[in-house]
Amino acid sequence: MTISIQEIVDSIIEPVGSLKNTVDKLLIGDPKKQVTGVIVAFVASQYVIQQAINLQANLIITHEGIFYHHHSEKREYMKNNSVYKDKRDLIIRGELSIFRCHDYIHQYHPDGMMAGLLMALDWEKYDVEHKPVSCIVQTPNMTVTEIAKHIKSKLSLPFVRIVGNASLSCTRIGLLVGFRGGAENAIPLFEDEGVDLIIAGEGAEWETPEYVKDSVIQGKPKAMLFIGHAASEEPGMHYLAKRISTTYPNIPVHYIKEKNLFEVI
Amino acid sequence: MTISIQEIVDSIIEPVGSLKNTVDKLLIGDPKKQVTGVIVAFVASQYVIQQAINLQANLIITHEGIFYHHHSEKREYMKNNSVYKDKRDLIIRGELSIFRCHDYIHQYHPDGMMAGLLMALDWEKYDVEHKPVSCIVQTPNMTVTEIAKHIKSKLSLPFVRIVGNASLSCTRIGLLVGFRGGAENAIPLFEDEGVDLIIAGEGAEWETPEYVKDSVIQGKPKAMLFIGHAASEEPGMHYLAKRISTTYPNIPVHYIKEKNLFEVI
Numbered sequence A, B: 001m002t003i004s005i006q007e008i009v010d011s012i013i014e015p016v017g018s019l020k021n022t023v024d025k026l027l028i029g030d031p032k033k034q035v036t037g038v039i040v041a042f043v044a045s046q047y048v049i050q051q052a053i054n055l056q057a058n059l060i061i062t063h064e065g066i067f068y069h070h071h072s073e074k075r076e077y078m079k080n081n082s083v084y085k086d087k088r089d090l091i092i093r094g095e096l097s098i099f100r101c102h103d104y105i106h107q108y109h110p111d112g113m114m115a116g117l118l119m120a121l122d123w124e125k126y127d128v129e130h131k132p133v134s135c136i137v138q139t140p141n142m143t144v145t146e147i148a149k150h151i152k153s154k155l156s157l158p159f160v161r162i163v164g165n166a167s168l169s170c171t172r173i174g175l176l177v178g179f180r181g182g183a184e185n186a187i188p189l190f191e192d193e194g195v196d197l198i199i200a201g202e203g204a205e206w207e208t209p210e211y212v213k214d215s216v217i218q219g220k221p222k223a224m225l226f227i228g229h230a231a232s233e234e235p236g237m238h239y240l241a242k243r244i245s246t247t248y249p250n251i252p253v254h255y256i257k258e259k260n261l262f263e264v265i
Helices: A005-013 A046-054 A082-093 A112-120 A144-155 A183-192 A208-217 A229-247 B005-013 B046-054 B082-093 B112-120 B144-155 B183-192 B208-217 B229-247
Strands: A026-028 A038-043 A059-064 A097-100 A127-130 A135-143 A161-164 A169-176 A197-200 A223-226 A253-256 B026-028 B038-043 B059-064 B097-100 B127-130 B135-143 B161-164 B169-176 B197-200 B223-226 B253-256
Touching: A005 A059, A005 A097, A005 A229, A038 A046, A038 A229, A046 A059, A046 A082, A046 A253, A046 B208, A059 A229, A082 B183, A082 B208, A112 A135, A112 A169, A112 A229, A135 A144, A144 A161, A144 A169, A144 A197, A144 A223, A144 A229, A161 A208, A169 A183, A183 A197, A183 A208, A183 B082, A197 A208, A208 A223, A208 B046, A208 B082, A229 A253, B005 B059, B005 B097, B005 B229, B038 B046, B038 B229, B046 B059, B046 B082, B046 B253, B059 B229, B112 B135, B112 B169, B112 B229, B135 B144, B144 B161, B144 B169, B144 B197, B144 B223, B144 B229, B161 B208, B169 B183, B183 B197, B183 B208, B197 B208, B208 B223, B229 B253
Parallel strands: A038 A059, A038 A253, A059 A097, A169 A197, A197 A223, B038 B059, B038 B253, B059 B097, B169 B197, B197 B223
Antiparallel strands: A026 A097, A127 A135, A135 A169, A161 A223, B026 B097, B127 B135, B135 B169, B161 B223
């Protein structure tokens, strides 16, 4: 039985239905080709592409874009850039197809990226309320430091960034994946949802973190953790890989987790 | 001799001339009031406002907005937020005026925020080429780790984040303050300007850092440091404070540097 790239793509889209406004599409490749194997990763990096070729898998499912931008894959200043060219050449030489799965998985019910992170943190067992771009987790009492250590351990992270009260005892946590830690998504959770702590992938530093700093100075203890964009979304892509593997048990499906992007000095 | 708030504001605007499209304005306060003292800071935080009141200075010059957003100071979801309300009440009770100085100082020649950072790093002595949103610094040979340690020491930082080759020996560095570490500003510097290392305040993690990661895997060693948005721009506001103090020697001018926003766990 042969399975086409389009068929795999359709199965990813299926729970949501076709979206009109989306960054998700086959960024490169031929949808009619037979799938030899599937690679799922947070980002179709040079390393992930090399792994796809080594593993003879001709379809990569990536959450973020190939060329370092959310919207555009071919920007003018990239034209003569050797990193861009070498990466693109390798994709073409490897006869790879790359499907971006960003908006679809976020629109699963619940958000597949959130579901993946909750599983990775072993937090599905807690009382979880899913909201459009966040979820609220009701945990047993833990300090922010204890929660930070739990996250580092579960996600194998060298560090997380913290602002606010590290010793604050928390039971209600707002969780936001990716670049959703900005003011508009995160700040309302503190008072509308009564969370003590917000955990996000990343967000502009002068938005929610400055709010948390002010809140603490005003005598309203709060805290925020930035755990890293990739760290917050890799588990969701791992979850997607398992889902594809279950749907297509005869196709080799590999989830690739890369080394942590940042270290601290 | 009495100096009005408007007069100080005019002196800050003067090197650039009045801008039409700008976030810079007197966000709150009365421009006709006599200045009792000036506070200059990266952000008009709760702490900075308290300090202004303690020091009996009724004008705050801030680089970022008061309420956690670049463009808008009064967003709907803030309406009933207690941190917003308590901060706003304190500003009003303290009879403070707050002028946002973001775009003007960036348009000084050279960019005042960049000039401040170069001074703080003791790098003005190197060959520096100022470009519209970045500058290129030609330094003696140093490894990325040595540069990171130099920055931490000069700016009193607990950590910086690094992606790429820590042991890479650098002579040409691209420097970007604030949230200018994104793909569009930063990536072209690598090949168009031949920099080995980019140092930025912050930027989206899946843009330039992912480029640097790919470049390294392709055998083109490069590195990037995110030193923190506030860390990269506080020296520029310190520089502005000195400038105001020189222009108005009879007015008390205080630059306030806050504790580092983030720690790592």
